[in-house]
Amino acid sequence: MNNEHTTRALKQALADRFGEEVSIPPGLEGLEQLLAIANQSTHRAWAERAxxxxxxxxLAACALSAPTKSYLQQADIVDLRDSTVRSAVESLVPSMPWMKTAPALLVFCGNGRRFRRIFERRDQAFTNEHLDGFFNPTVDATLVLMNFIRAASAIGMVCCPISVxxxxxxxxxxxxxMPDHVFPVAGLCVGWPLQERSISPRLPLAATLHQNRFDEDHTDALIDRFDSRYKAVQSSRRPAGSPIAQTWSDERAKQYASSQRADWGRFVRRQKFDLS
Ligand SMILES: Cc1cc2nc3c(=O)[nH]c(=O)nc-3n(C[C@H](O)[C@H](O)[C@H](O)COP(=O)(O)O)c2cc1C
Known part of the structure; x- marks a missing residue:
């Protein structure tokens, strides 16, 4: 794609994503990479290719090249290759069959263990036993997860994170x-795409990009605006005769109508993190 085509495609992808024009300053290099990022989609169906x-x-080596808080390297990846282990994990989430059919399944973990081990091996007291000790590995693992998705997408592969x-x-x-101080952040299905996916819309940038101060003066109106656009986009993509599309807010309120993962804190404490 030449630069003019890429610029046009990027503008279109961002317009589809945000429902507004995002201007592209002239003379930039690397727009193909921005286009790939802007076109990012979660996939749940896979081509038959191992x-x-x-x-x-x-891909893990590329993913683990992500920046890491204080150079602590608190993220790990488990590649589920053994069929017995894999089916045991799959059976935990029968509601997501795309996990079972995915050519590869990984689990991204936060690891606060190696950091503590450095202190143990020196007989040195560990002086950072508090919430930050859980938060930092969570952020590291999330960056590695995203970097993995980007690396996979660079070679035409697709993914679906599984926090369920x-x-x-x-x-x-x-x-x-998993030993103490290690915890799962998300699973990740990885494969080759079966079909193209349309861009899923995001809130207008006025709701999520702030300048100088955190501005929520117009949040309700921006969500209302997004709800209308979301519903219109969903309706236009549904086959004739499908149930009427709901708004983004309605869907999210329904999805979270009952409490989810209320025992997560208990699990994290069981892994010996101190969350105070
Ligand atoms: C941390 C995280 C966890 C997710 N967990 C799940 C999941 O358990 N099951 C699933 O089907 N999709 C999951 N997703 C995918 C989201 O549903 C998806 O990103 C969202 O609907 C927006 O769609 P898009 O990625 O195609 O833009 C997860 C995404 C993230 C970032």
């Missing part, structure tokens, strides 16, 4: 033999 351990290793696995955190930790 993903072998060496390819995961390559955390509904069964204790069982997952047992299957994967």
């Amino acid at each position: 993903v072998d351990a060496d390819l995961i290793r390559l 696995l955390r509904d069964r955190a204790e069982a997952l930790a047992t299957i994967l033999e």
